[in-house]
Amino acid sequence: MGRMPIPALRHLTWTLLLLSLTASAAGGLAGQLQQRAEREGFSLSGLDRLPDWPALRPSGGNPEPPVDALLRGIDHVLVKGADGRIVRLLILGVGSVPPPPSQPWRQVLETRRRGRHHLVTAILVGNDGQQVEVELLVDTGASFVVLPRSLMPRLGFRAEALEWGELQTANGGIRAGIARLPVLRLGGLRVEGVTVAFVDGAALGDNSLLGMSALSRFQVTLDDAGNRLILVARDRE
Structure with missing residues (x-):
């Protein structure tokens, strides 16, 4: 044959x-x-x-x-348009890991607009406890939280200690250093051990991205009309 x-x-x-x-x-x-x-x-x-x-x-x-x-009990990302209708549903799988008991189970974050995109304020906590406030563009299509390389020293990361590879974007591949951020704070939520990708700032177009390495910890609703990002712990609705 x-x-x-x-x-x-x-x-x-x-x-x-x-x-x-x-x-x-x-x-x-x-x-x-x-x-x-x-x-x-x-x-x-x-x-x-x-x-x-x-x-x-x-x-x-x-x-x-x-x-x-x-979708009760299912990890998912739900994106709504300006008219309140669902635009996109991304299913992540069955929820299993609840947040620590001291965590709030629901957080509503006010967003700011940059064109049709939404930005939220976050606190990055580095290897030695350094805290850096940043604005992150909410991007459910990004696999990781993506940050400019200029933040590496401020967060206690050395280039030689990172795992370097190619990150695929809509505009092609870019070189990225992968690391684990000790803590990312979103309002009252404390997200630990978040995978982040450090890339050349020019490749980001001055944007830092809040991607799925953080968002997948929650049920996510992006309220386009109300300019709100609603995060709900995976074992609560």
Whole structure:
């Protein structure tokens, strides 16, 4: 039997993957969310991270449950537009690690606008307890909290102690040093051991990013109309 050509093999691989994802989303909670996304016109990703839970159906004449009610116990990021409608839903998986008991379980942060983007104030706590106040642009598409290299000495990081690699962005790959920040404070929330990427400040366009290495610790709602970022501990709603 001859070998299958590489392009055909790749096509087959993608076809099987799509069939698998379609089959897994055909029923249960995954199917219910997929139907809601198609009907209400929001983008949906991460269905493969959902557990095999049954659909949540209305009962006793009650209206169809809201999307956030379907996601109880599921880590997710929910982005709403200016009209209050859902624009994007990113599913992260089943919640498991609650914050320490002393932490507030819900925090509402006022955001400032830079065009269509939202910025929040954060406190970075470095290796020796140094505290640096920064503005972070909320970016659910960024894997990490991304900071300019100029902050490294202020936070107690040395270039030779970082793991260096290439960080993929919409504009291509950029060199980045990966480290673990002891503490990131967002309002009353204290997020420990956050993975951060240090890059050339020019590559950021003067922006520091609040990415998923911090946001994935919470249920996230970005209220575009109210200029608010709402963070809820993963075991509470």
